[in-house]
Amino acid sequence: MIRAENISKRYSEKGRQVLSGVNLVFESGEFCAVMGESGSGKSTLLAIIAGILKPDSGRILVSKEAYNRIRSNAGGIGSEEADNNVVNLTESVKSDENQNHKRDEIDIYSLSDEELSEFHREKLGYVPQGNVFLKNYTVLENLVTPFLTKDNLGTLNDRAYALLESLGVKEPADRHTFELSGGEQKRVALARAFMTDPEIVIADEPTTGLDASTGDIILGFLKSKAEEGKTVIVATHDEHVKAYATRTITTAYH
Amino acid sequence: MSVRNLFRNIQSHAFYNVCLLSAIAILSVILFGSIVIGTSLANGTENMKGRLGADIMLVPRGAKEKAENLLLEGQRGAFYFESSIYDGVAGIEGITKITSQSFLKSLSADCCSSEVEIVFFDPETDFVVAPWIEQEYEKNLGGERVVVGHNIESTDGVIKLFGQDYPVVSKMAKTGTALDSSVYFAAEVKGEILKAAEEKGSFLTDAQKRSGTLSSIFINVSDGYDIGRVIEDAHRAVGDTFDVVYPKQLNESLGESLGGITGGISVIAVSLGILLATLMLIINSILMNRRKQDVALMRILGKTKKDLVRMLVSELGIISLAGGVAGCLIGALVVLPFGTYIGMSLNMPYLGPGPGATIAVVALIIVGAALIVFLTSIVFILRISGTDPYLALRREE
Incomplete structure (x- = not known):
């Protein structure tokens, strides 16, 4: 579960208020489509939820239980230090009005850089709107390199091949991302978001500009992941997404 | 990030990295030449002063x-x-x-x-x-x-x-x-x-x-x-039946000539150094702007700011080392074989540094070049690693 609480955002002091006091809850196993006209703040909302754009106010809360599970699985930070951080974070929400409900949640924007990075690496997958890849790397390397540690190459390779196969991308070790079609690039970006089997996946316009059959492959894949218990949030203009989503949220331009 | 991947990142932005490497190499040639020539003239003069023992x-x-x-x-x-x-x-x-x-x-x-x-x-x-x-x-x-x-x-x-x-x-x-x-x-x-x-x-x-x-x-x-x-x-x-030469007066004029020449060399070296450092600042600004998307992507995928600063500094370290070594090699090829000619053309005694001193000069230049590259890039590195990843990606798009 991930919860947006009272989120507001504008990009500059004199700029338009893109988001104002947004409150949303996304449950595990949910496939939520965020729809709305251009400029209505879909991508901004998703970026804030993903922890890659600081809101002007408000918090993005994840359950402490899930967060601690990730931390104990990842084991990247010293346990003593981690425990201290969790205590502080928990204390910080004690003053909230709904203490009983929020005591078990952590605001991702209050995490240290190391902790937020770990959250991104282990808990959340993000598919950006543009097809962004590491240049000069093959498809396979784009999936494996960011998550590589001393002894996980074999596991990552297996996982990358499995994900790409399920999304219909062939010969990943021999091709560079610039050689791929737009649809293939989008599928590779989607596969990359699932490399660490995260609990939450956020995709910004994953089917925009793609033909219907490629769009169906991508949406079918996302739906299957939601059915496995993942939280899937998609920003889109594509009405076709509604057929796959379990919930639709509409944003409006102010 | 492995060394192999650092090289691939460098290769991904080959043009600007080659520009940076060239600027470092030119700076190293200038530093090597000015230090070696200046030191050799000073050594030669010092040696000569001691040798002109007669009044x-x-x-x-x-x-x-x-x-x-x-x-x-x-x-x-x-x-x-x-x-x-x-x-x-x-x-x-x-x-x-x-x-x-x-x-x-x-x-x-x-x-x-x-x-x-x-x-x-x-x-x-x-x-x-x-x-x-x-x-x-x-x-x-x-x-x-x-x-x-x-x-x-x-x-x-x-x-x-x-x-x-x-x-x-x-x-x-x-x-x-x-x-x-x-x-x-x-x-x-x-x-x-x-x-x-x-x-x-x-x-x-x-x-x-x-x-x-x-x-x-x-x-x-x-x-x-x-x-x-x-x-x-x-x-x-x-x-x-004779003319008189005053070796000690010659020493004084030698010292004045040395001061003039080394002063001139220093002014030229510092001026060119400032020019090249400015050029490096511009190249680093462009280069880091082009790395913004990579950095944003890596952060989204779970790399810490520290990881990314380390990655960028390591890449620049490789380029600095390559540029410094290339510059010193070119400098050595240009300056060392022509020491006697340089001394003759300046009408000064020229006593080149030994191998130990030359290695020390090379080490000094490589460290100095790396420091200049670091100082002309660190602001941009900190800026791109501190930008919200979404903003970096959106501006790129």
Whole structure:
């Protein structure tokens, strides 16, 4: 579960208020489509939820239980230090009005850089709107390199091949991302978001500009992941997404 | 991130990285050249100052310029006056040391690939050659035994000149001048050497062949005694037969020349250094702007800001190292083989640094270049690693 609480955002002091006091809850196993006209703040909302754009106010809360599970699985930070951080974070929400409900949640924007990075690496997958890849790397390397540690190459390779196969991308070790079609690039970006089997996946316009059959492959894949218990949030203009989503949220331009 | 991946990241932005590397290499060439030339001139001058031990040097009338060239660059000239002049001034009051030398022009010799300078000196009275002997051998000077300049290599303690073997008694310290290719004989064997040289086909002028001639007389005057008075007395004794060279005054002008030249080199090096550092600042600004998307992507995928700063600094470190090494190599190829020519064209003694000092200069330049690259990039690195990843991606899109 991930919860947006009272989120507001504008990009500059004199700029338009893109988001104002947004409150949303996304449950595990949910496939939520965020729809709305251009400029209505879909991508901004998703970026804030993903922890890659600081809101002007408000918090993005994840359950402490899930967060601690990730931390104990990842084991990247010293346990003593981690425990201290969790205590502080928990204390910080004690003053909230709904203490009983929020005591078990952590605001991702209050995490240290190391902790937020770990959250991104282990808990959340993000598919950006543009097809962004590491240049000069093959498809396979784009999936494996960011998550590589001393002894996980074999596991990552297996996982990358499995994900790409399920999304219909062939010969990943021999091709560079610039050689791929737009649809293939989008599928590779989607596969990359699932490399660490995260609990939450956020995709910004994953089917925009793609033909219907490629769009169906991508949406079918996302739906299957939601059915496995993942939280899937998609920003889109594509009405076709509604057929796959379990919930639709509409944003409006102010 | 592995070293291989760092290289691939560099390759991904090859053009700007090559520009940066070139700027570092040019800066390193300039630094290497200016440090090595400046140091060599300072070494040469310092060495020369120490070597010009006499208060005054008497040379044949009209040979003053040639004699000064001899002192500054070790270039022997063929100038002679009668040895009776030596006898005439030797007894003048105030003189504490007096010795003479006679120079022969450069001659081809069996021992060496380039011509050697032959010098005849008097070991009994010498106070000019002896202080600069670097290496003593277990032999006494005299007869046909010789002292050799630093660049003259002997075989089993012997050098071959004009078809004959001459035992080497000692070797001079390096001067960085033509003196390094000199062979010093005792004056008593001058006749025999000239004969041997002629027999081997060396052309000698009448003045050179004539016995009873000298090229210069070196004089030290007792402390507090008026040098001008000694010169006046010398003129009275032997007439207007000589010019006077003041090695210590030459030292002063040498010091002024050195200050001027090294000052000029410093100004040029600093100006170009500032220009290149500005260029690096611009290149780093463009390069880091182009890396913004990579950095944002890596952060979304779970890399910490620290990881990314380390990655970017490592990439720039590789480029700095490559540029610094390339620059020093080019600098070494340009400067080191032409040291003598540089000294001659500047009319200054030039004593190049040894291998240890050269390695230290290279290390200093590489560290300095890396520091300049770091300082001209760190603001951009911190800025892109601190930007919200979504904003970085959106601006890129």
